Amino acid sequence: MSKIAKIVYTKTDEAPALATRSFLPIVKAFTKSSNIEVEVKDISLAARILANFSEYLEDNQKVEDALATLGELAKLPTTNIIKLPNISASVPQLKEAIAELQEKGFAIPNYPEEIKTDEDKAVLALYNKVKGSAVNPVLREGNSDRRAPKAVKNYARKNPHSMGAWLSSSKTHVATMSEGDFAHNEKSATLKNATTISIEHVAKNGTKTILKENLNILKGEIIDATVMSKKALIAFLEEQYEDALDKNVLFSLHMKATMMKVSDPIIFGHAVRVYFSDLFKKHGKTFQKIGIDVNNGLGNLLSKLSELPKEKRDEIRNDIRYAIDHGPELAMVNSDKGITNLHVPSDVIIDASMPAMIRTSGKMWNADGKLQDTKAIIPDSSYAGIYTATIDFCKKHGAFDPTTMGTVPNVGLMAQKAEEYGSHDKTFEIEKNGKVVVKDAAGKVLMEHEVETGDIWRMCQTKDAPIQDWVKLAVTRARASQTPAVFWLDKNRAHDAEIIKKVKVYLNDHDTSNLDIRILSPIKATEFTLKRIIKGEDTISVSGNVLRDYLTDLFPILEVGTSAKMLSIVPLMNGGGLFETGAGGSAPKHVDQFLEENHLRWDSLGEFLALAVSLEHLGTTNNNTKALVLSETLDDATDKFLDNDKSPSRKVGELDNRGSHFYLALYWAKELANQTKDAELSKEFGKIYNELAKNETKIIAQLNEIQGNSVDIQGYYQPNDVLADNAMRPNAIFNNILSLLNV
Ligand SMILES: NC(=O)C1=CN([C@@H]2O[C@H](COP(=O)(O)OP(=O)(O)OC[C@H]3O[C@@H](n4cnc5c(N)ncnc54)[C@H](OP(=O)(O)O)[C@@H]3O)[C@@H](O)[C@H]2O)C=CC1
Ligand SMILES: O=C(O)CCC(=O)C(=O)O
Numbered sequence: 001m002s003k004i005a006k007i008v009y010t011k012t013d014e015a016p017a018l019a020t021r022s023f024l025p026i027v028k029a030f031t032k033s034s035n036i037e038v039e040v041k042d043i044s045l046a047a048r049i050l051a052n053f054s055e056y057l058e059d060n061q062k063v064e065d066a067l068a069t070l071g072e073l074a075k076l077p078t079t080n081i082i083k084l085p086n087i088s089a090s091v092p093q094l095k096e097a098i099a100e101l102q103e104k105g106f107a108i109p110n111y112p113e114e115i116k117t118d119e120d121k122a123v124l125a126l127y128n129k130v131k132g133s134a135v136n137p138v139l140r141e142g143n144s145d146r147r148a149p150k151a152v153k154n155y156a157r158k159n160p161h162s163m164g165a166w167l168s169s170s171k172t173h174v175a176t177m178s179e180g181d182f183a184h185n186e187k188s189a190t191l192k193n194a195t196t197i198s199i200e201h202v203a204k205n206g207t208k209t210i211l212k213e214n215l216n217i218l219k220g221e222i223i224d225a226t227v228m229s230k231k232a233l234i235a236f237l238e239e240q241y242e243d244a245l246d247k248n249v250l251f252s253l254h255m256k257a258t259m260m261k262v263s264d265p266i267i268f269g270h271a272v273r274v275y276f277s278d279l280f281k282k283h284g285k286t287f288q289k290i291g292i293d294v295n296n297g298l299g300n301l302l303s304k305l306s307e308l309p310k311e312k313r314d315e316i317r318n319d320i321r322y323a324i325d326h327g328p329e330l331a332m333v334n335s336d337k338g339i340t341n342l343h344v345p346s347d348v349i350i351d352a353s354m355p356a357m358i359r360t361s362g363k364m365w366n367a368d369g370k371l372q373d374t375k376a377i378i379p380d381s382s383y384a385g386i387y388t389a390t391i392d393f394c395k396k397h398g399a400f401d402p403t404t405m406g407t408v409p410n411v412g413l414m415a416q417k418a419e420e421y422g423s424h425d426k427t428f429e430i431e432k433n434g435k436v437v438v439k440d441a442a443g444k445v446l447m448e449h450e451v452e453t454g455d456i457w458r459m460c461q462t463k464d465a466p467i468q469d470w471v472k473l474a475v476t477r478a479r480a481s482q483t484p485a486v487f488w489l490d491k492n493r494a495h496d497a498e499i500i501k502k503v504k505v506y507l508n509d510h511d512t513s514n515l516d517i518r519i520l521s522p523i524k525a526t527e528f529t530l531k532r533i534i535k536g537e538d539t540i541s542v543s544g545n546v547l548r549d550y551l552t553d554l555f556p557i558l559e560v561g562t563s564a565k566m567l568s569i570v571p572l573m574n575g576g577g578l579f580e581t582g583a584g585g586s587a588p589k590h591v592d593q594f595l596e597e598n599h600l601r602w603d604s605l606g607e608f609l610a611l612a613v614s615l616e617h618l619g620t621t622n623n624n625t626k627a628l629v630l631s632e633t634l635d636d637a638t639d640k641f642l643d644n645d646k647s648p649s650r651k652v653g654e655l656d657n658r659g660s661h662f663y664l665a666l667y668w669a670k671e672l673a674n675q676t677k678d679a680e681l682s683k684e685f686g687k688i689y690n691e692l693a694k695n696e697t698k699i700i701a702q703l704n705e706i707q708g709n710s711v712d713i714q715g716y717y718q719p720n721d722v723l724a725d726n727a728m729r730p731n732a733i734f735n736n737i738l739s740l741l742n743v
């Protein structure tokens with residue numbers, strides 16, 4: 001008998017966390033006899049807040065800092081983590097979670113609106129640790145390998161999702177800056193030797209301020225520095241405002257305020273102020289007095305109005321209405337509820353929002369709930385070109401056809417906070433005109449930028465070992481799948497030019513004979529890939545961290561309808577495995593539907609795929625042959641699941657997440673019963689399969705019948721465990737059959 005091996009399963013938020021309450025008991029039951037222990041680590045937003053504010057809590061309220069534990073685990077060779085999507089909280093979400101926890105009796109402090117005291121500063125620093133994309137960068141001690149498994153692709157070919165038609169006359173377009181942005185101001189260098197650098201601001205009058213010091217840089221590490229000019233940004237946004245009015249297209253801003261948690265909320269704030277410029281001119285002083293911060297969206301302004309006397313409040317509301325009526329129409333997040341694209345920075349997240357728009361004929365929702373052509377505003381031009389190229393392609397060739405299109409797996413550079421997604425601690429909103437200087441340990445100036453008040457300056461790091469690992473992963477994938485691989489790198493961009501030098505060197509470490517490996521600029525790579533995709537040909541995209549994020553939503557959403565169905569593996573550089581479930585988010589609107597009508601339409605396919613590779617990894621690393629049998633049979637069960645179309649329906653009264661888990665269990669038990677590699681498993685699951693099959697009709701009918709009414713689980717960020725577990729495991733017959741596996 002092999003020794004007990006462990007899979008760490010994350011508890012997260014929203015729809016995935018609800019699904020876990022139903023799926024995890026199945027996983028635990030099915031793996032128990034194979035000496036596999038499934039340990040849960042709570043990295044939900046609520047748990048992360050509580051872990052950081054331990055000293056404010058009673059002893060019996062304190063929780064483990066599970067994220068810190070996982071961060072350490074990710075560096076160990078024996079680690080096997082299944083990571084579900086979690087909330088990357090914007091400030092409005094953070095405040096909601098804080099309020100909910102306070103109401104539940106946790107004496108955590110408010111999110112500080114203004115920093116007056118040292119305590120405010122300390123509290124803000126703790127909340128900043130929880131804010132935005134705070135989980136993924138800690139766990140991702142490896143690069144990213146994301147693809148649509150064959151079964152998923154075949155399913156989409158047979159059951160294509162809807163695709164809006166594209167007309168060549170579409171007015172939809174991407175608007176991006178042509179000067180003064182991060183792309184145009186970038187400087188980059190590869191450091192020959194390890195050093196310690198400092199970042200210093202030197203004001204026009206010579207006053208020096210240290211922005212950051214003692215930053216250790218490894219030998220061979222690439223550093224970049226760049227700046228987004230506030231003046232250029234505002235001029236650009238003003239132009240887009242006018243142009244959207246002229247062209248009668250929706251004004252829609254696409255940012256990544258969650259992962260780019262310092263820079264992008266600032267840009268978001270400028271967009272809100274430009275759109276409502278008259279309002280800010282008229283009421284700016286009042287807004288300042290009540291501490292409005294539109295970096296957190298128009299929603300922040302609206303919620304703060306309650307602090308004003310009724311008359312003033314009404315006047316401002318009227319002025320907002322006037323601005324919206326007379327400005328370009330805004331793309332809407334929810335037309336029924338009047339929530340615009342500018343309300344909450346985390347509502348429109350570029351990786352998912354641009355593909356969703358491209359899938360829908362290039363249109364977004366307007367205030368009347370109708371689809372309309374759109375100006376997609378992506379201020380920084382570093383990566384905006386890939387969407388322009390895709391949109392131009394659709395205008396020329398029409399919408400993609402999921403029944404015939406090829407696939408685009410991604411190998412993404414991600415490890416150790418590579419590139420922009422690791423830049424928050426080195427991003428600064430400049431306070432005074434002057435320059436920002438980066439110096440090495442000897443005081444030598446490495447980079448320098450002229451800056452003005454309000455500019456956003458940032459530095460990124462990319463370590464050498466992750467690049468070597470990424471090149472190796474790309475060659476391995478190209479070889480394994482016999483598919484051309486394209487490095488999406490632009491030789492004319494400072495950072496990419498440094499990466500290209502390394503890629504060329506490290507490709508020599510591998511046998512690339514008979515492989516088609518190219519380096520193309522992101523725009524050329526898009527064109528190359530799209531030309532192939534419509535011919536049904538596959539192309540691996542090998543990209544940096546931001547494009548990894550963008551491309552692993554773009555292609556999956558076009559090819560298979562959602563990135564939730566992706567296999568998403570992070571081979572950890574120290575030998576462990578991190579298995580992410582899908583490439584998408586946590587679909588908050590699924591929770592709304594669940595609470596309203598007891599129907600959860602979250603599709604756990606990503607979890608099934610992740611579990612299969614996790615079991616395979618565990619089987620190989622622990623010499624646990626039963627785990628390998630569990631893995632193979634789970635894959636076969638997932639194929640059946642897709643063949644028989646047992647994904648949740650969107651509609652109440654039909655199969656939902658819980659019913660889909662029943663089917664996965666049924667098919668998995670059947671495969672285990674029928675396999676011949678392990679007689680014990682076959683015997684054990686033969687009985688279970690019989691019970692499940694015998695009760696199928698009854699269980700499914702009962703699971704459908706309970707739907708239709710609202711559900712109360714007493715909380716959004718930290719629901720009541722008993723209520724939520726009961727809601728997600730409502731079927732006594734199914735629960736009893738599973739409990740037979742626990743004896
Ligand atoms: N890895 C992670 O931890 C990630 C976390 N996030 C977080 O998730 C939240 C929402 O992100 P957002 O960018 O809106 O993206 P989502 O992927 O959550 O939502 C976009 C749309 O994708 C579809 N979808 C996604 N997952 C599923 C699923 N499993 N089953 C069925 N449909 C699905 C739904 O579209 P439709 O209605 O068309 O079916 C959904 O409305 C944010 O808090 C964000 O920070 C985001 C990305 C990754
Ligand atoms: O960490 C996040 O906020 C989102 C991650 C994401 O979108 C991705 O990795 O694709």
Ligand SMILES: [Mg+2]
Binds near residue numbers: 550553583584
């Ligand atoms: Mg993403």
